[in-house]
Amino acid sequence: MTDLSTSAVELRPAGLVLDGREEALLCASLFYFRLPRETWEARLAQVRATGYRAIDMYLPWNFHETAPGVWDFAGRRDAAAFLDLAHEAGLAVIARPGPYICSEWDGGALPAWLGLDEDLRVRQAEPRFLEQVRGWFDQVMPLLAERQWGRGGAVAAVQLENELDFFDTADRHAYITALRDMAVGHGVEVPLIACAGQGDLVGANGDVEGVCPAFNFYPDDRSPFVEAEVRRYADLTAARGLPLLVTETNRSHATLRRLMVSGASLIAPYLQASGYDFGYTPSVGNWGDPGGFMTHDYDFGGYLSPVGEARPETAEARTLTAFARTLGPALAGARATGAEGVQAVSVTTSSSPSRLVLAGGGTVTGVPNLTEEPGTALVDGVEVALAPRSTALVVQDLPLAGFGLPGVLRFASADLVGADEGGLRFASRVPAVIAVDDATATFAAPEIGSPVRQNVGGLAVVVLHPEDVLDPGGAHGEITAPPEEAEELTTAYRRALPTRTGRTEAHELPPASEAVGVFRGRTHYATDLDGVEELLIEGAADIVDLALDGEALPTRVVYGGTITVPTAGKTAFEATVETWGHANFDDSRLPGLALGSLRGLGRVWSVAGREDVHALWTVDGGAQWAGDPAPVRSLGGWSSTRIGRPATYRRTLPVDGTSHHAFHIDGLVLPVEVEVDGEARILSPNDPWLHLAPGRGRDIAVTAPHWPGSGGGGVELLRLEAVRDWRIEAQPDHAIIALAGQDAEGLGVELPLPLAPGEEAWLDVPVPAGGRSLRFEGEQVRVSAFAGGELLGRVWLDDPHRPRFTGGDPGRLWIPAGWNSGTVRLLVRGTAGGAHPRLERVTAAPAPE
Structure with a gap:
């Protein structure tokens, strides 16, 4: 391969090496586009305090190109400012500009209007698509190149594309080559990488010279087969003279330890620092049956919650990163093998444990406990206590001269988190065995704030509880206290504001939402029916609210599938189609789940005849x-x-x-x-x-x-006639937000608030000061909440016709402290097909930032 390095960033077999220091790196996902700008600095500091040296950072194309040729890099979209703050925090950045990012984000960041060009083929070495990508790279690559590591910036690597091995790209080599050449042409000299989503190395990087393959690896945390699989990837990359870079994986540090001891030199658990999808930006198609809606609350249980709460896993983060820092180049340059000498494990463990042979002498053996119960194991004849859901990293035969200390650390079942002239420091939740030279000592399990101390082989040894392990700056980490009890909000003001302008344009056939400029938001359709007995609708997505002669029908979420609607005796047909988000995967099971698929009502036909052809x-x-x-x-x-x-x-x-x-x-x-x-x-x-x-x-x-x-x-053939003469009102996201920002007279109302099916209303709800988690209760109601000039998000209350929600908490919306003026504005809509619509209750709980 050609050189993949700058002088300050090198890609060696030991990993991604910054400023010449070889070290196993832990990297947390942290996304500026999912956080208010005023929280960026604090959130970066929280990540750095866990000991993680790096963050990975997607840059969503459609977050910055808001309409064709309209670019926005200001305010909450100022990616350059975020990169500069990351540099000030001492964090390296793996920048991931796509063009496709997945990330459960609207369309995987591909602009919605690309689907309007029938000849354009996304994620292909196809001129029309590459020309669009070039426009994006012309904007984003100079921004990254100006902030490369070693030149006053944080960018240590740039990822091209994302999990391309999931997608049917006809010529992967040509496609990745085109992206590489664009990046290099803009002066990007740090390593370029491409990640595989399901282990297909060549499928991810096209075997393109100068683009290092990386792997996204999402095992079951309780699987006994993790080590053997990771070692195989480590062998594959080592055969090419490259390190094993795991660019996405699970968040549990028990699993991250298993990856580390199996040969991964960069470990990037996806979404350790959770976030929030403001606006109309969540995607559809995520792990549903067949499709699901991604929640606004973007949370997979990482160590920081979407509102910045530090969870107990932060202590595990500080411990593992301290272990990696202490062993430093010896760990980074280690070679992974299968472990011998692990016997008599009393709990479910790995089918093939791993052992690292450290550079310069010594080994680290990983012994997982995959159960919720404490256990024990014999490691080369020494009994080791295993905490529930943990992975012990047993150090053996480590020369201490590199720490300025005499002797050899013969055995340690606790985590080595520090070594200097003052002695050895370890961390453990269970009793530990530590041997230096010929001296062996047993340590009781320490309590928080009460370390256990002994002299072993002439060295001072202390064993800390993991929650007492200091951060890289020498400070104690803190776990956020449980939130205060939520406050019920019972008063609201119903504002005399319209929910749409009522201004329409004539169209012969119903257009796609994107064709009338609704890349995110709502499109309203209306037509007159004359003697139509039944409609057939093809391609409607995402949230489809229909009404006949003013009577609301149950909401349909069919992801572009075909539906029929009986209309006998009806003369007026109306539809409001709201974009939840564009598909971020490429799922062929339904048309609206395909990457690049359009939104709107689709094609509407009158069923002129049916014939049985079974x-x-x-x-x-x-x-x-x-x-x-x-x-x-x-x-x-x-x-x-x-x-x-x-x-x-x-x-x-x-x-x-x-x-x-x-x-x-x-x-x-x-x-x-x-x-x-x-x-x-x-x-x-x-x-x-x-x-x-x-x-x-x-x-x-x-x-x-x-x-x-x-x-x-039955098997039927339906004869169709197009329904023509439509009245269309486009209501893009910015138009809805503008309506939400208007003032009007208000009438005080008390919750619960009943609504009629299909009825929409604006409500102002007073909210206590500060950051707040808002929760809504009721049935047959959809709620859109606005504050700070933005859409906070949407919830859909108990309705048999709603889709499955996936990701975080579907009932929680976050109003950041800086956006809270004391009132949140709600657009509420009653839905049909179940109980009588009713907004029952709103609560607000403190949300620390």
């Missing part, structure tokens, strides 16, 4: 039938003992050659392949519809693996 399919079962003449069966009705073997069903559909049609298999339980005019696509239980343009679909073939009962229910 029968009269000829069957080609391959080796499963004797031959001509072909049997004629219902679709999916062929029976055989050859389970799982494919059978193909063919027939002619009664299409008229001039109309649009929709082919539908009801009750589908397995995916099937449908071939129309030589083109194949997959219909699945989540999306069992196929649109047929005029002239298509006369001859159709369906291929499915034989599985008794999988043929589904």
Whole structure:
């Protein structure tokens, strides 16, 4: 490979080396775009106090390009100022500008309008997409290049793309080469990296020279197989003369210890410092059935909560980073092997424990306890106590000369967190065995604030409780006390403000939200129906509120899937479609979960006719039938003992050659392949519809693996006519925020507040001073909360039609202290299809920052 280093940052087999010091680095995710600017400095200081030397920092393209060609790097978007504060805090930064970042962020940071260009293919070496990326890199790469490590800045590495091995990129080498050349062309000289999301090294970096592969690794914390898998990655990278960089992983330090002792030199647990998604920025498609909405509360249980509360895991962070600092280059330059001599473990442990052979002599053996119970193990014949859900790092045969001390540390079951002329310092929650030269001592488990001291082999030895381990500046860390009890807010003022302008534009067909400038926000649709008995809607996403003759229907969240709506006798059709967020994964199960998919109402058709086509399919079962003449069966009705073997069903559909049609298999339980005019696509239980343009679909073939009962229910062909003449009101996020900032007369009301289905209202709720966690209770109500000139976020109260929420707490919204003027403004909407809408209760709990 070509040189991947600057003089101040080197990529050696020992890891990412800053200013010549080899050290195993722990790196915390910390995202400026998920925090108010006034909290940046304090949050960076909190991370540095845990001993972490680095942070990883995404830079979301669509956070800075707010509309095509409109760039914003001011205020809360001032990424340069955040980088400068990180440098002042002594933190190195792994900058991750994408262009795609995932991060459960709206569209994975790809601008929503890219989907309007049908010829543009995201995350491909394709001219239209690369030209858009070049515009972003022209903005962000100079900002990073000016702040490189060793030149007065914090940027120690730049990641290109993100988990590309999850995506079907046609030419990975060409794509990553183009991104590399853009970065280098802007003067980026620190190491370039590309992370694999599922272990596909070449799939992540395209095997491009000058781009170091890294790995994102999310095991089950209780898995016994972690060590063996990590050692394999360490061997793969070592064969290339490179370190094992783990750019994302779990947050438990018991697991991070397992990675460290297995050969990882950079360990970056994802989201140790949690954050918050203000505005219309969460994504959709996250670990749901099939899709879920990411909460505004962006929290996976890291050591800092979204509002800056320090959790108990911070003590484990200080202990592990002190261990890494103490062993320094010996640990960074170590070689990982399978551990011998670990025996008689009384609890569930690793199937193949790891041992590091330290540079300069000595070893570190990792012994996990994967249970909630205390345990013991024999390590080379010495009994070691194991705390619940922990990983003991047993140091053996370590020469002490490098610390200016005589002798050899023969054995230590406690964590070595300091060594100098004053002696040896350890940390442990359980009794420990420590041996220096020929002297061995047993230490009782220390209490907080009461270290245990002994002289061992002529050296002063102290064993601390982990919560007494000092931070790198010599200060005691603090765990945030439990929050004060929440205060109930019972008074509100209903403001006489409109929730939309009512100004519309005429469109022949319903446009995508992005086509009318709604990249985030709401789009309102209205049309008149004349003799329409049923509508078919294709592609609606995300939150779809429908009304017929003013009567609200249950909210639909179908991620771009096809739905039908009975409309007999109705004349007025209205829809409000709200963007929760664009898909940040690329999920083929539903159209709206595909990366780059658009939002809005989609295509709306009148169902002009239905025809039953479940029968009269000829069957080609391959080796499963004797031959001509072909049997004629219902679709999916062929029976055989050859389970799982494919059978193909063919027939002619009664299409008229001039109309649009929709082919539908009801009750589908397995995916099937449908071939129309030589083109194949997959219909699945989540999306069992196929649109047929005029002239298509006369001859159709369906291929499915034989599985008794999988043929589904009815099979229908629907003839469609486009619904035309639409009135459209675009309501982008900035327009909604502007409405929320207006003043108007108010009428005092008391909670609980009833609403009618489909009713919207503005409420002002007085809030106590300071940072507050707001919680909402009720049913059949959606709430959008505004303060400080921003949307704080949205909650959706008990409703059988809402999707699954994933990530953090779906009922909590955060009003930062600097944004709290004493009032939070709410836009509330009642929904249909369940209990009577009712905002029952609002509470505000102190949220320290």
